[in-house]
Amino acid sequence: EVxxxxxxxxxxxxxxxxxxxxxxxxxxxxxxxxxxxxxxPGKGLEWVSGISWNSGxxxxxxxxxxxxxxxRDNAKNSLYLQMNSLRxxxxxxxxxxxxxxxxxxxSGAPLDPWGQGTLVTVSS
Amino acid sequence: QSALTQPAxxxxxxxQSITISCTGxxxxxxxxNYVSWYQQHxxxxxxxxxxxxxxxPSGVSNRFSGSKSGNTASLTISGxxxxxxxxxxxSSYTSSSTPRVFGTGTKVTVL
Numbered sequence: 001e002v003x004x005x006x007x008x009x010x011x012x013x014x015x016x017x018x019x020x021x022x023x024x025x026x027x028x029x030x031x032x033x034x035x036x037x038x039x040x041p042g043k044g045l046e047w048v049s050g051i052s053w054n055s056g057x058x059x060x061x062x063x064x065x066x067x068x069x070x071x072r073d074n075a076k077n078s079l080y081l082q083m084n085s086l087r088x089x090x091x092x093x094x095x096x097x098x099x100x101x102x103x104x105x106x107s108g109a110p111l112d113p114w115g116q117g118t119l120v121t122v123s124s
Numbered sequence: 125q126s127a128l129t130q131p132a133x134x135x136x137x138x139x140q141s142i143t144i145s146c147t148g149x150x151x152x153x154x155x156x157n158y159v160s161w162y163q164q165h166x167x168x169x170x171x172x173x174x175x176x177x178x179x180x181p182s183g184v185s186n187r188f189s190g191s192k193s194g195n196t197a198s199l200t201i202s203g204x205x206x207x208x209x210x211x212x213x214x215s216s217y218t219s220s221s222t223p224r225v226f227g228t229g230t231k232v233t234v235l
Contacts, residue, residue: 044226059223107217108223
């Protein structure tokens with residue numbers, strides 16, 4: 001069974017940093033691009049970042065560019081999101097999601113499956 | 125990149141059919157056949173229901189179907205059931221600086 005499990009979310013003060021992790025199992029991790037998507041409380045989905053199979057290409061939403069860094073460790077079947085200079089508007093449930101079809105994050109491929117998410121709350 | 129436009133809510137009675145629209149531009153929905161639809165029940169992760177405009181992943185009921193005309197994509201749910209009550213999001217590839225954009229979301233209510 002393909003599974004993604006996020007961790008690392010917590011309550012953090014504005015301006016501080018946090019690192020999220022996503023542990024993958026049930027598929028050949030280094031064959032696929034992986035993404036982070038977030039959902040603010042009561043709001044819709046927002047694509048945050050994506051990374052290609054070999055870490056050769058990464059992309060970010062304008063709202064997090066320069067503050068967030070996505071990375072992966074294929075040997076550990078793990079995805080990460082380093083979040084710096086956090087703002088209250090970054091408060092959200094953060095999901096990791098597998099690209100359904102291939103290794104490039106910059107494609108139109110759907111996201112399937114998704115993890116259950118990890119909650120990040122930015123507040124003083 | 126602005127979110128794709130969906131109606132805030134759609135409702136129908138059991139057994140009826142409903143259609144959810146997703147309107148974008150020629151830079152996203154209208155320009156590519158890379159439209160996906162996701163179902164999200166309260167407190168749960170999104171689930172892929174339709175991809176590449178009209179394809180259903182294995183295990184998804186054939187009561188769910190997708191289409192596209194111009195800059196607007198649509199998700200139709202036929203034979204509406206109680207378990208279809210959920211939020212639905214469309215998503216499209218986009219030629220902007222970010223590769224994908226989501227819709228504003230539609231809450232489906234089964235009366």
